[in-house]
Amino acid sequence: MKIISNHTEDTRTIPHFSGGYEWWYFDGISDDGKYSFVIIFYEGNPFSLRYIQALDREKESAPSEYPAISIAVYEDSQPVYYSFTEFEKENCVFREDQIFVEIGPHQMEGTVHGDHLEYTLQLQEQLPSGDKIEVALRFEGEIPGQLFEKNGNKDKQNRISHQWNLVLPRAIVAGHITLSTGHKKPLLRTIEFNGTGYHDHNTGREPMRNSFEDWYWGRFHFNYATLVYYIMNREEQQQYEAWLIDRQNNEVLTTFDEINLYDRSFSLFGLLTAHKLMFRSKGIEVQVQQSDKQDNGPFYQRFGSRAYLNIPDEEILESQKGISEYIQPSRIHRRLFWPLIRMRIRQASGKPHWVQRSKRLYRWTW
Template identity: 30%
Template sequence: MPSGGYLWWYIDALSDDGQHGLSIIAFVGSVFSPYYAWARRRGNHTNPDNFCALNVALYSRQARRWSMTERGAAHNHRDRTRFVIGPSQLHWNGQSLCIEIDEVGVPLPRRIRGTVNLHPQQLFHFSTPLDAAGRHRWGPLAPRSRVEVDLRHPAQRWHGHAYLDSNEGDEPIERAFTEWDWSRSAMKDGSTAVIYDVEPGRANGRLLALRFGRHGSVVPFEAPPRCELPRTAWRLARRMGSEGPVQVVQQLEDTPFYQRAMLCSRLMGEPVTSFHETLHVPRLVSPVVQAMLPWRMPRRG
């Protein structure tokens, strides 16, 4: 990976009974890292492997947890099948992805410990540029998966459906983007519909609307009109393509520069429940936000 670049793997999941949810993001060259940004500004060595983190967020009425401890290169290791980040790791065994979590939450130091096993029902080798120069790319790896969650802290055991994708870039994210909205929706036929709205409403924007089929097909579809959603508590603007009204079912994350929510809307004639997120890059790189981030993203090593 080039200096200043990044790579991440993203997972979201919802239990079959709808009572539990999670998101996990494994970062190399964390785009949210203030330490990585400060090192780039100073012209210091900016090997992405020196800025790795495992972000874990748990969503349930009984227990909400959030952790994102960044670790230096001495505490990380990557090869073809394994990514070790401090005491946690991800391991691909050829059939499924096993995530062994051993993290401490912030701002309250509560333990998150246990395993998450993701079983893809179809693997994809699809990747597409998000910018005109092709320096930033995205692709789903397993948009339709099953998940087994077995946590000791907090005590949770559940099964559900999940999604796995990846983003990578050859330069810092702020060089190419201002904002984007992204959503993924599970369709009745078992396919997954993704809308990636990059630079929404701008001349240099790119709108991806792709349906990933159960047996490996990738089919574009016409994205429905953008619907403006209520601004978040941090006054972050957000949009969702929908054929009808959009309901915010649950606000999962709400920060000055990023939000994640569960939405109900209509897509391709169906009612759908979607994971939706918005990233606003100028807020992320603002000096005020960068000074706040270490409280939520401590660094070790």
């Protein structure tokens, strides 16, 4: 896996490979910690059953045939809106000469203003259940310098199968999220969002299960600095990475040399996940508690977590909410879980799943 931090590589990556994927990830948490969101644009949706089935039949399949977007909004760590929608290739635009993605009515664009990056996200959607969302958000942050001294590990065939581009470790986020939700009488409300956000860009050249066994990742925006971590177990090797990044100039203050996972337990679907992560380096310690499950599926979990930063020499003791995630990609290919995927992901063509047409039942899948 190759680690970089380069906004000039935030455009569409070519060439594409059968079984590969590419996604642009954005998240944010409000200043008061009440609201958070995660928005992901995909070219080559690795969770698409059409894509998975084609690959399982050993059929060559281009990522460009499987674009999608996922949108999740949380209030007090509980989901108030969730969607995962596939689109036809003809209704999407991925540009290689500028930071621009358009998936159906959803659009993301990045621009450079001197030493700052600005991203605008414009989304609008109505679900088969009747829920609606409109999003207008702006991310703004300083362009990071050379954050990483090393480019990461290659696999045993000396290939780079996955690239992680940390584009914006920390950004100011402002805008609004308008929701129309409810079982009988739709509730229309607008969240005026002001907070801190994060953006990265992932690219893979093969199915995720071929590249790694499982993967923890997350970020926490302390007043002192931002914690970003990337913990990947791969075949015959591990890649455990974590950094404290300065909030002013996006420079790495500390690279953690000791990372441990504790308190493993099984989820409802038998997914074994560590719920406590410890990071230590040169008298600095961070503990992450993965507590509130925001997304609890058979192969993926998202947590509304809390992290504790302790630097005794500088008398710094701080706690912050944040977002952390875990995935075990081999489980995506297990037929046992495919009915659950069909309930959650709306396919590009055909009628929506009957569960998706019910407000009450579709919310149960959240």
